[in-house]
Amino acid sequence: MRREALSLLVGSLSCVLVALGFTRGIWWSNLHNGILGITLSLVGAWLATERPRSREGVLFLAAGLVEAVMFVGRQVGHTATGTVASWLGWLGVWPIVVGMLATTAAVVCFPDGHLPGPRWRPAALVACVVAAVAALLSALWPVEWDSAGLTLAPPFSLPGRGLADTLWHALALPLYLTLQLSWVVAVAVRWRSGRSRAPLLGLLLGVAAAFVVLVAGLIATHSPRPGLVMVSLVPLAAGWAAVHGHVLARYRALSWLTGAHDDSVGLPTALARTAAEALDAGATSVWMGDEAALHAVGVWPEPDADPAPAPLVGLPDRVWPVRSGEALVGAIVVPGAAGLTRREERMMQDLVAQAALLLDRLTLAEVVRRERTAGHLEHLTPRERDVLELMARGLTNAAICQELHLSVKTVEPLISTVFAKLGLHADPTVNRRVLAALEYHRG
Known part of the structure; x- marks a missing residue:
């Protein structure tokens, strides 16, 4: 709850800063920062509230706060005069690279808050180092002051401005293009993996549009500003895709479960697939038994070999226990x-x-079938195994009598013997025919 409150506080702070900036009027060259500050912060607050343990909301909030600070700083620096206005203008100019890096991190890590894969870590480290150098150059020598359009002078001027300008242009502009290119590559990699496609669809459209506009702007005006304006639409696309994507995932999950309703043996696998589709998970399994011995009865994707039985505490994270009343059944x-x-x-x-x-x-x-393959039914006589298999097929006692050409007085004791050998006792709250083979392990 404390983390959620902090997320809402940061989101509100960003919106307040943007609102204060708009009190200085509308400055079209700075408009994209204000829109980004609001959209990134609102989407970040929503993600942080809905996914308290995810990094994605934090990334969006961080990017939104940087954009909001830049917006209000530029608004004041563009419309006011004096030392304070000059310093606020400086605060609105030098973090441009930081804002771009934070926005890129939010997009590249969408929707789970993690990089698309381990191979991205070296590239992410290099991007952070280059961005840090570019941000330092912009902070000590306001190399982007003129391009930002501020009318008052910077608050300070250090020697070596020419060299700083050269280094900054050699680093920053290629970095801007590379960062936005990474958006498209990251979305394509996640799309190819087959996971999170529904949330990525809207984001992909927004990123592609921003990239096209960025390239056109760099070619036509030698400025990234057109692309930056289009970037303001990306968080909205991401937020819409996150909400709409969950709806689509649940619908697909329900479809899998509905399509398997007439196949009793396939139901656990259908249930596992349902959970995998709904959560965009790579693997899911359904287990049956008690706390001492659980058996995998449905695994998605279907493995080459069934997982070994395990107690509840031996299952991998994350586990949702299935209970019937107070008793654990899976x-x-x-x-x-x-x-x-x-x-x-x-x-x-x-x-x-x-x-x-x-x-x-x-x-x-x-x-x-699995128990027989594992050799766990040797202690049953051939006739008792026949009775067990017929019970497994759903036959009633009368039907078993007809199938085996035996009388009821002969079959009923056989059934009682099977239950006894498998360690099952009469209980009106459980179906002993369903639990027989599993209860054997507990016995």
Whole structure:
């Protein structure tokens, strides 16, 4: 709660700074900074509130705060005079590179707050170093003062301005182009991976438009300003895509689950795929059993070999226990699922409730096949194994009698013996036919 309050405070501060800047009038050359300050901050506050453990909201908020400070500083430096106005103008000019770097980080790390892959780390480090040098040059020698359009003089002037101008032009302009190019590359890499496509769609359109305008502006006017104006639309596209993308993900997830409703054995795998699609997760599994022994009955993507049985405490993070009443009957595992929104958390709770119903419906057919392959049914006689398989197929006692050509007086004791050997005891709250093979391990 404290982190959420801080996020809202930073977002509000950015909006207040932009509002103060607009009291100085409309300056078209500075308009993009004000729009970016508001859009980045609002989207950042929303992401930070919805995903308290994600870095993405923090990145958006940081970029929005830098843009808001630059906007109000330039507004004052452009319309006022005096030493204070000059220093505020300086504060609105030199962090340009910082703002571009922060905005790039927010876009490249969208939507999960992480770089697209480990190979991006060296490039990110180089970009930070180059940006730091360019920002230092701009701070000590206001090399972007004239291009910013401020009418009053800088608050100070150090010797070596010519060399600083040369170094800055050699570093900053290529850096601007490279940073925005990285937006397109990062979105393309994430799109190719097949994850987070719905949130990326709107962002991709905004980034592509900004990049095209940036290149055209550099060619036509030798200035990145047109591209910077278009950048103000990117946070809005990202916010829209994040909201709309979650809706699409949930709809697709529901479609997978609905399409598998008539296949009892395939339901756990369908449930695993549902969770994976809804959370953009790389792997998900559904487990059945108790705290001492859980068995994977549905894994997505389907592995070459089934995961080994494990206790609840032995499952990888992150685990949602599935309970029927007070008793644990299974779990849904989504490794590495962090920074979920409140809506995603509520959705997972809904899936957990559905999982409790699905596991009750799960027949023993697949479980018995796995148990036989593992050699866990040797202590049953051939006739008892026949009875167990027929129960797994959903046959009633009367149907088993017909299938085996035996009387009820013969079949019922066989069923009781199977339950006894598997360690199951009569309990009106559980379906012993469903849990038989799994309860064997506990016994």
